[in-house]
């Protein structure tokens with residue numbers, strides 16, 4: 001779940017990160033008032049859930065309230081990557097002598113949080129990593145030990161920063177880690193941290209993403225930030241297909257058919273189980289496949305739910321075949337999934353033997369499931385065929401445009 | 406129309422009000438429903454049968470769960 005910059009900064013402020021004085025303006029008049037309140041030159045920034053603000057003209061400077069009103073009017077009219085700004089952040093503007101970068105995120109490879117710090121901020125951090133690796137540090141944190149300020153200091157000092165700067169930047173990085181941990185974030189980034197003329201350090205821009213599943217845990221925080229439950233914060237509005245997917249899930253409390261996301265490909269996916277969805281989606285992409293959708297089905301869904309999801313995916317224009325693949329299941333039943341998928345395909349007016357490129361769901365009630373699949377001529381593979389191999393076969397069959405086993 | 410499961414109820418079940426009520430209560434996916442003095446199967450729920458055999462345990466031979474894909 002994405003946060004607007006002003007919300008991200010409110011989170012940072014709660015943990016003592018120094019920030020410029022700022023106001024959120026919803027109209028040009030608000031922006032003029034904010035500028036006169038702040039009493040000096042300001043920067044005005046589009047509050048939009050997208051990157052690329054500077055390039056799109058969503059960041060402007062003003063020295064007077066009149067200029068600020070003009071800038072805000074221009075910014076509010078600019079759609080960035082298809083998204084309308086919710087307002088403009090008006091911030092006091094100081095002279096920046098040097099910029100730094102700090103972020104905390106998850107390192108999926110080692111399954112630990114990692115602090116990334118650079119003394120070259122304000123630019124694309126990937127570029128710094130590639131061209132100036134000596135200016136970037138990666139410091140992994142423990143999942144077990146509590147975070148220590150020493151680790152923040154280590155992260156900063158690894159780029160060669162010393163003395164008073166080291167102490168002040170370490171405090172900011174330490175606070176950023178606290179924010180990351182306190183709110184179940186997937187990313188907490190300040191880019192840049194600015195050292196102003198006069199020596200003060202401030203967080204000039206910030207990007208924060210929260211784990212979607214943590215919304216319930218942090219309901220009070222979100223309410224305090226004025227974020228209502230229905231504000232999904234998706235990067236784009238849901239498509240009709242995605243809305244229909246959510247309706248399939250909501251219509252039946254048995255099991256889960258969630259996170260239905262539409263893509264432009266031709267291979268429909270009915271995937272899930274124990275993190276299997278992401279692995280299988282990646283496996284399909286890795287095999288050169290072009291998924292029509294992403295989804296997460298599991299938790300012992302009813303036949304009706306599996307059928308409704310299958311019918312929806314199968315009915316998407318351009319989808320000739322579906323791949324039904326899961327990790328090994330224990331709670332979800334293979335025979336119930338087989339019934340549901342076959343029913344959905346038939347209800348979509350298709351032949352299961354032709355339309356189902358592969359069915360790989362090993363686990364409970366597998367023997368019963370196999371009987372059903374054999375009856376309808378559907379190709380079945382058991383756990384001796386890896387998820388990656390199954391994905392490869394599905395992609396090949398989708399490309400060949402022929403069905404059968 | 407159910408594709409995978411058929412449930413046959415013997416006439417003897419219809420003579421036993423207690424058994425009819427028990428079957429209507431026992432099935433986890435509501436395949437049995439009381440309709441006046443009769444016990445009927447709910448067509449739209451048949452394919453949800455979990456093959457738990459609770460109905461067989463309650464009614465013995467008087468209820469038969471048929472897997473259509475085995476026929």
Ligand code: SF4
Pocket residue numbers: 412431432433434435436453454455456457458459460461470
């Ligand atoms: S076997 Fe279980 S689920 Fe199926 S009809 Fe009997 S009681 Fe219902």
